[in-house]
Amino acid sequence: MTITKSASRYLWISYTAARSNLAYSSEVIYRCSFLAVILFIFLRLWKVVYAASGSDRVGGMTLPQMVWYLVVTEAIYLSAPRVASEVDEDVRTGRLAVHLIRPLSYAGGHLSRAMGDRVVRFAINLTVGSMLALALVGPIPITASGLVMFLVTLPAAFLLDFLGMFLIGLCAFWLESTSGLALIYTRTVMMFGGMFLPLAIYPALLQPVLKALPFASMLSAPGVMFVNPSLLLLKESILIQGAAVAVFMLMVGVVQFVAMQRLFSNGG
Amino acid sequence: MEAKMFRSFVDYLRLCASYLRINMNAQLEYRGAFYSQVAAMFINDGAWVVFWLLFFTRFPVLHGWSLKDVMSLWAVTTAGFGIAFGLMGNGHRRFAVAIAQGELEIWMLHPRAVLPHFLLGSTIPSAWGDAAFGYVIYFGFVKPNVQQAAMFVVLSIVVAVVFVGFGILTGSLSFYLGNASTLSDQWRDISITFATYPPTLFDGKVKVLLFTVIPAGFISYLPVQSLRSMSIVDLLIAVAGAIGVLAAGVVAFYFGLRRYESGNLISMRE
Numbered sequence: 231m232t233i234t235k236s237a238s239r240y241l242w243i244s245y246t247a248a249r250s251n252l253a254y255s256s257e258v259i260y261r262c263s264f265l266a267v268i269l270f271i272f273l274r275l276w277k278v279v280y281a282a283s284g285s286d287r288v289g290g291m292t293l294p295q296m297v298w299y300l301v302v303t304e305a306i307y308l309s310a311p312r313v314a315s316e317v318d319e320d321v322r323t324g325r326l327a328v329h330l331i332r333p334l335s336y337a338g339g340h341l342s343r344a345m346g347d348r349v350v351r352f353a354i355n356l357t358v359g360s361m362l363a364l365a366l367v368g369p370i371p372i373t374a375s376g377l378v379m380f381l382v383t384l385p386a387a388f389l390l391d392f393l394g395m396f397l398i399g400l401c402a403f404w405l406e407s408t409s410g411l412a413l414i415y416t417r418t419v420m421m422f423g424g425m426f427l428p429l430a431i432y433p434a435l436l437q438p439v440l441k442a443l444p445f446a447s448m449l450s451a452p453g454v455m456f457v458n459p460s461l462l463l464l465k466e467s468i469l470i471q472g473a474a475v476a477v478f479m480l481m482v483g484v485v486q487f488v489a490m491q492r493l494f495s496n497g498g
Numbered sequence: 499m500e501a502k503m504f505r506s507f508v509d510y511l512r513l514c515a516s517y518l519r520i521n522m523n524a525q526l527e528y529r530g531a532f533y534s535q536v537a538a539m540f541i542n543d544g545a546w547v548v549f550w551l552l553f554f555t556r557f558p559v560l561h562g563w564s565l566k567d568v569m570s571l572w573a574v575t576t577a578g579f580g581i582a583f584g585l586m587g588n589g590h591r592r593f594a595v596a597i598a599q600g601e602l603e604i605w606m607l608h609p610r611a612v613l614p615h616f617l618l619g620s621t622i623p624s625a626w627g628d629a630a631f632g633y634v635i636y637f638g639f640v641k642p643n644v645q646q647a648a649m650f651v652v653l654s655i656v657v658a659v660v661f662v663g664f665g666i667l668t669g670s671l672s673f674y675l676g677n678a679s680t681l682s683d684q685w686r687d688i689s690i691t692f693a694t695y696p697p698t699l700f701d702g703k704v705k706v707l708l709f710t711v712i713p714a715g716f717i718s719y720l721p722v723q724s725l726r727s728m729s730i731v732d733l734l735i736a737v738a739g740a741i742g743v744l745a746a747g748v749v750a751f752y753f754g755l756r757r758y759e760s761g762n763l764i765s766m767r768e
Contacts, residue, residue, distance in 0.1 A: 256680040267688050274699040279557050407531035410538030410624075417545035426549060431556055 240338055244346030251350045261308050261351070262358045269362050272300050272426065289430035294367040295457040296428070301363045302380075303425045303453040305355035306387060311347040313340060313392055314412040317399025326493070337396060337482060344392050352388075376459035383455050383464070386471035387448045391419065393478035394444075400482070403489040423449035441466075444474035513610065514618060518585060521621035532623045539627025540634075543576050546694070547635065561698035566640055568696060570725050573636035574650065575693050575718045578657025580629025582665070587620035589662050591683055593669025598677035602758060613751055617662065645728060652733070653721040659740040660716045664689065666747030673754025685712075693717035709739075716743050 252258075280286070280293050291299060317340065320326040329336050398415050401408050420426070423445035429437055440446055451467040525532045547569065554565040583590045596602060596616070605616040636642065636650050668685045671678035692700075692714035700708060709715035716739035724732040 260680055260684050263684055264687065264691075267691055271692070271695050271699065275560075275695070278561055278699060282557065282559075405530065405534065406528050407534055410531075410534035413538040414541050417542050421545050421548055427552060432552060433555060 239334065240342040243334075243339060243342035244349075247343040247346030248350045251347050258351075258354055261355060265304055265308055265355055265359055266362055268304055269297065269300060269359065269366065273297055273366050289428045291428060291430075291457065292370075294363075294370050297363050297367045298370050299428055299453045299457045300426065301356070301359035302456045303423070303449045305352055305359050306384075306449055306452060307420065307423075307425050308355050309348050309351035310391060310395070310416070311344045311351070313344050313395035314398040314408055314415070316340065317396060318402040318408045318412075321399070321402035321489075337486065340396060341389075341392055344395075345388060348388055348392075370457060372456070373459070376455070379459045379461075379464045380452055380455040383447070383452045383467050383471065386468075386475060387452050390444055390471065390474055390478060391448050393475070393482055394419070397478070397482055397485060400485050400489050403492050419445050419448055422446065424453070425449050428454065442470065444470070444478070447471045447474055510614060513615070514585065517618040518621070521587070521619075525621060525623055535623040536627040536630070539624035540631045543572065543628060543631040543635075546572060547639075560696055563696040563698055567722065567726065569635055569639045571696065571718050571722045572694060573632045573640065574653050574657055574721045574725065575632070575690070576628040577632025577636070577650075577654035578717070578721075579661055579690070580625045580627070580632060581654060581658035582661035583622045583625040584629055585621070585658075586617035586662055586665075587622040587625070589617045589665035589669070590622055590625075591679065592620065593665055594672040594677070594679040594682040597669065597672035597754075597758070598679065600759075602755075612755070613666070613748065617666075646725065649725060649728060649733065653724060653736065656736050656740045657717060657721055660713065660743045663740065663744030663747040664713055664717075667743070667750050670747065670750040670754045673751075673757050688712060689714050689717065693719070713739075713743055716740060 276288075276293055276296050280288060286292055288296065320329060326336070329339065332339070394415060395412070398408055398412050401411055405411065422440055422443055424432070424440070429440050429446060429450050432440060441450075447467060447470050451463070451471070454463060455467070550565060550568045550572075554560075554568070558564075560568075588596065602612065602616065605612050605619070608615055632654060637647070640646075642650060664686060668682040671682050671685075675681070689712045692708055692712055697705070697708070697715070697719040705715075708719070716736070720732065720736040720739050724736050
C-alpha cells in the first residue's frame with residue numbers, strides 16, 4: 231500500500247512535468263528546427279561520403295539507416311532536461327532545504343520530473359525527425375522485435391544520463407559554477423556516445439573501449455538497436471547499462487551523502 | 499571634420515578598453531567560475547575538432563576540403579565569435595531580452611550613442627574560451643606563415659564584426675515582434691551551425707540562403723576562402739560582407755528604436 235502510494239506520488243510528478251513541457255511551444259519549435267538543420271547538414275555530408283566511397287554501406291549501414299540512426303541519437307540527445315543546472319540552482323539558492331523537508335527522495339523527485347520531461351521531448355523529437363527522415367531518405371525496414379529491443383534499451387539510457395547530470399549538479403556543493411562541467415559532460419556523451427558518427431566508423435582500436443563506456447549505452451546502443459537490431463547487441467547493451475547504472479547510482483549515493491554533511495540550513 | 503571623427507573613434511576605443519577592464523574585473527570576482535567556463539568552452543570546441551579528426555581519418559577528403567581547411571573554418575569562426583562577445587557580451591542572447599523587458603532606458607541616459615554603449619555593457623566568460631581556442635587551433639594546427647597569420651588576425655576581427663552585426667539584427671526583432679528572444683537565438687544558432695560545416699556540402703538555393711537569410715557565408719565561408727587563396731580581393735569581399743551585415747543590424751536597431759516605448763520598470767545595470 232505504502233509502495234503504491236509512494237509510486238503514485240512520483241508518477242504524478244512525472245505527469246505534471248510532461249504536461250508543463252507541452253506548454254512551452256516556442257522551446258519545442260526551437261528544438262525541432264535545430265533537429266531539422268542538423269539532419270539536413272548530415273544528410274548532405276553522408277551523401278558526399280557515400281558517393282565518394284563507391285559503396286552502399288559505410289560502417290555497416292546504408293545511407294537511409296545512417297540518417298535514421300542520427301534521428302534516434304539526436305532525438306535522445308536533444309531531449310535531455312537541464313537536470314544539472316536545476317540541482318546546481320537548488321544548492322546555490324538554498325532551495326534544496328525546501329526539497330528536503332518534503333516526503334520525497336530528493337533524487338527521486340528530480341528523476342520523476344526529468345523522466346516526465348524527457349519522454350515528451352523525445353516523443354516530439356522522434357516524430358518530427360521521423361517525418362523529416364521519411365521525406366529525405368524514405369523508410370527503413372523496422373521489425374516488431376527490433377522495436378521492442380530498442381524500447382528495452384531506451385529507459386536505461388535515459389536513467390544513465392539522468393544520473394550523470396545529477397552527479398554534475400551535486401558538484402555545486404564544491405564548485406562556484408557547474409555550467410562548465412555540464413557542458414563538458416554533454417560533449418563527452420556526444421563524442422564518446424557516437425551521436426554523429428556510429429561507433430563502427432571510429433578507429434578499430436578505440437571501438438571496444440568506447441563500447442564498454444556508459445556513454446555508448448546512452449546514444450549508440452538505442453540508435454543501432456533501432457536501425458540494425460540484434461539479440462547479441464541487446465545482451466551486451468543490457469549488461470553494460472546494468473553495470474553502469476549500478477556504478478552511477480553508487481556514486482550518486484556517496485556524493486549526495488558527503489554533500490549533505492556540508493549542508494547548513496538557516497531559519498528565515 | 500576628419501580630425502573630429504578620428505577623435506571620436508579614439509574616444510570609443512578608450513570606452514571599449516574601459517568596459518573591457520570593468521567587465522573582466524567583475525568576472526574575476528568569481529575566478530573559479532570564470533576560468534571553468536573558459537576551459538569548458540575550449541574543451542567543447544575541442545570536441546568538434548576531435549569529431550572532424552575522426553571523420554577525416556576515415557574519409558580523407560570532402561569535396562576538395564581537407565582537415566586543415568575545416569580547422570581553419572573552426573578557428574576563424576570561434577576566434578571571431580570569442581572576440582565579438584568577449585568585448586560586446588550584450589550583443590548575444592541578452593540583446594532581444596533587454597529590448598523586450600524595457601531595459602534600454604538606462605543606456606539612453608548616457609551621453610554616448612546607445613548601441614555601442616549597450617553592446618559593451620557585459621562580457622560572456624565562455625566567449626574568451628572560444629577566442630583562445632580559435633587562435634590556439636590555427637597557430638598550433640594549421641601552422642601558418644607570417645602572411646597567413648596576419649590574414650587570420652584581420653579575418654578574426656572581420657568575423658567578429660559579422661557576429662556583432664548579426665547579433666544586433668536578430669536581437670532587434672524584439673522591437674518589431676515583442677519578445678523575440680527565442681526566434682533571435684534560433685536564427686543565430688542555426689547560422690552558426692551552418693557556418694561550422696564546409697560550404698562545399700551545399701549548392702544551389704541553399705547557398706543563396708547561406709549568403710542572405712542565414713549569413714553563414716559571411717561568418718566563415720568568405721573568410722576561409724580568403725585564408726585559402728591569400729587573395730586581397732577575397733579579403734575585401736569578406737570585409738564588405740561584414741560591413742553589410744553590421745549596417746543591416748544598425749539600421750534595424752535604430753528604426754526599431756523609434757518604436758521603443760518606455761515603461762515604468764525600475765531596473766539596475768547588471
